[in-house]
Amino acid sequence: MTKQYDVVVIGGGHNGLVCGAYLGRNGRKVLVVEAESHLGGASKTREFSEGFKVSAGAHLLTMLNPEVRKDLRLDEHGLKMAAKDLKTIALAADGNNITIDGDSISGGDISAKDQATMKNFHKTMMRFTKLLASAFRNRPPKLVEGDWHDRINLMKLGLGMRMLGREDMRELMRVGLINVYDVLHERFDSELLKGALSLDGLLGSHMAPRSPNTVLGYLYRRLGDLWGYRGPSLPEGGMGAVGEAIASAAKSMGVDIRTNSAVVSINTDAGRATGVTLASGEVIEARIIISNADPKNTFQKLVGIRNIETDFARRVENIRMKGNVAKFHLALDSLPEFKGVSSSELGQRLVIAPDMDYVERAFNPTKYGELCTTPVMEIVIPSIHDRSLAPDGKHVLSAVVQYAPYTLKAGWENEKEHFKQIVIDLLEQYAPGIQSKVVASELLTPEDIESEFHISGGHWHHGEISFDQILMMRGAYGSTQYGTPVDGLYLCGAGAHPGGNVMGLAGRNAAKEVIKRGAAA
Ligand SMILES: Cc1cc2nc3c(=O)[nH]c(=O)nc-3n(C[C@H](O)[C@H](O)[C@H](O)COP(=O)(O)OP(=O)(O)OC[C@H]3O[C@@H](n4cnc5c(N)ncnc54)[C@H](O)[C@@H]3O)c2cc1C
Numbered sequence: 001m002t003k004q005y006d007v008v009v010i011g012g013g014h015n016g017l018v019c020g021a022y023l024g025r026n027g028r029k030v031l032v033v034e035a036e037s038h039l040g041g042a043s044k045t046r047e048f049s050e051g052f053k054v055s056a057g058a059h060l061l062t063m064l065n066p067e068v069r070k071d072l073r074l075d076e077h078g079l080k081m082a083a084k085d086l087k088t089i090a091l092a093a094d095g096n097n098i099t100i101d102g103d104s105i106s107g108g109d110i111s112a113k114d115q116a117t118m119k120n121f122h123k124t125m126m127r128f129t130k131l132l133a134s135a136f137r138n139r140p141p142k143l144v145e146g147d148w149h150d151r152i153n154l155m156k157l158g159l160g161m162r163m164l165g166r167e168d169m170r171e172l173m174r175v176g177l178i179n180v181y182d183v184l185h186e187r188f189d190s191e192l193l194k195g196a197l198s199l200d201g202l203l204g205s206h207m208a209p210r211s212p213n214t215v216l217g218y219l220y221r222r223l224g225d226l227w228g229y230r231g232p233s234l235p236e237g238g239m240g241a242v243g244e245a246i247a248s249a250a251k252s253m254g255v256d257i258r259t260n261s262a263v264v265s266i267n268t269d270a271g272r273a274t275g276v277t278l279a280s281g282e283v284i285e286a287r288i289i290i291s292n293a294d295p296k297n298t299f300q301k302l303v304g305i306r307n308i309e310t311d312f313a314r315r316v317e318n319i320r321m322k323g324n325v326a327k328f329h330l331a332l333d334s335l336p337e338f339k340g341v342s343s344s345e346l347g348q349r350l351v352i353a354p355d356m357d358y359v360e361r362a363f364n365p366t367k368y369g370e371l372c373t374t375p376v377m378e379i380v381i382p383s384i385h386d387r388s389l390a391p392d393g394k395h396v397l398s399a400v401v402q403y404a405p406y407t408l409k410a411g412w413e414n415e416k417e418h419f420k421q422i423v424i425d426l427l428e429q430y431a432p433g434i435q436s437k438v439v440a441s442e443l444l445t446p447e448d449i450e451s452e453f454h455i456s457g458g459h460w461h462h463g464e465i466s467f468d469q470i471l472m473m474r475g476a477y478g479s480t481q482y483g484t485p486v487d488g489l490y491l492c493g494a495g496a497h498p499g500g501n502v503m504g505l506a507g508r509n510a511a512k513e514v515i516k517r518g519a520a521a
Pocket residue numbers: 010011012013014015016033034035036039040041042043056057058059060061062063204261262263264292293294297302325326327400449453454455458459460461462492493494495499500501502503506
């Protein structure tokens with residue numbers, strides 16, 4: 001006999017699993033159905049060449065929410081770090097690199113003035129991030145028609161602004177609406193430092209330093225610092241270990257999980273979700289359906305445009321989520337040597353973003369669907385810290401390659417090998433001889449990311465993090481408090497508030513909202 005469930009969660013990404021776990025803990029009978037054979041979504045470890053494993057999507061744990069980690073006892077469920085608090089090394093072509101460690105900067109052309117400015121800058125940014133974070137723990141408040149929860153949350157936000165004091169408040173209004181280029185340019189001298197810092201405002205987005213919303217991106221990235229992580233971490237076993245630990249926690253709370261179970265439709269009757277149909281044809285009924293898939297995927301493919309009203313369909317269509325990132329993996333027969341990087345520093349986060357104009361220019365061609373020939377990169381060699389990822393003496397290199405447009409005029413099928421060579425040639429400039437150490441390589445274009453992880457447009461955050469798409473604007477108006485115009489259908493993924501990265505808050509908040517509404521009780 002088919003088991004009855006209160007809730008079906010579509011997608012076993014980390015947010016779907018977190019959502020399922022919180023609901024399971026609250027006594028709901030939950031089933032998570034995942035299209036792929038693995039759990040964790042874009043936080044996944046897999047072999048890409050015999051014996052070489054890599055975090056195929058997300059590769060650094062920067063902001064796993066500590067409350068989620070504690071509530072779900074993830075450490076007891078096997079989550080361990082192979083390395084913590086990585087420093088960032090901004091690579092210079094001549095090896096005169098800069099090291100960024102929280103609010104400390106050293107090396108290269110760094111002056112005493114830049115060092116002092118960095119301390120102040122970091123403090124100010126952290127005060128602003130704190131304000132952002134206070135809004136992230138709850139569902140986003142509705143501006144009108146809200147209930148007393150919304151009014152309290154709005155008041156808290158307003159009070160948080162007031163508590164900043166006049167100067168900070170004025171500065172927040174000013175910098176929030178300009179861009180990270182201007183903000184860094186007016187403070188710092190070192191071009192290399194500015195290039196590397198600007199990356200934190202735009203990694204994973206379709207933006208460059210001069211784009212609006214990049215200061216917001218920078219503050220968003222600082223959430224990890226606020227939650228006690230001085231720098232990114234590398235989970236033991238790769239990023240897949242995060243999903244495995246959450247899945248183990250969810251199972252211990254009675255959640256059933258089925259992999260290789262793609263949902264092909266969310267079934268509705270008179271505007272209410274009634275269940276899901278799997279690719280096998282099996283129908284699973286439940287009063288509550290929660291989607292970890294991105295909003296476009298959820299409404300356009302699974303609910304179907306014909307089943308939602310026109311205005312909402314248009315808003316979903318207009319969600320800005322153009323992927324502009326590729327992922328690059330190398331299997332190496334020995335450790336590479338990067339100019340100016342000692343062997344003890346090689347396991348840190350390395351970035352290629354020599355100055356902000358370089359980054360801006362790298363973005364330019366991709367706006368018009370053209371190939372970027374001078375990409376920006378975030379590189380890590382996780383096998384230095386975690387020997388389970390590569391055979392003895394060998395290593396894996398993982399890189400986020402920023403500026404690879406989802407829609408390439410010449411077609412990725414024609415340009416993929418060319419772009420791969422561009423990336424290898426760029427690496428060769430910073431790590432001479434690396435090419436001769438390559439045993440195997442893999443490039444995932446945004447199209448590949450879309451098909452491997454089921455993310456529309458291959459977008460890192462399931463939708464740009466920008467003022468028009470955060471808080472009460474995230475998802476799309478009409479689905480901003482996790483509930484949607486389809487009764488009984490909720491969102492719980494990165495496309496919902498507060499957004500992407502391996503953080504867990506979207507899943508947690510969505511579960512809390514379902515519980516609060518007494519849905520599926
Ligand atoms: C290349 C790349 C690099 C990144 N690097 C980092 C990083 O270093 N650090 C970081 O914190 N974040 C990084 N991110 C962002 C991070 O991976 C995402 O924001 C995060 O994975 C979102 O989690 P999620 O659970 O909401 O969604 P996902 O991880 O996208 O999970 C959604 C799940 O739903 C499943 N699904 C979708 N449709 C269906 C269906 N019809 N039926 C059943 N299942 C379905 C998918 O298979 C998937 O498992 C990166 C993202 C990308 C693409």
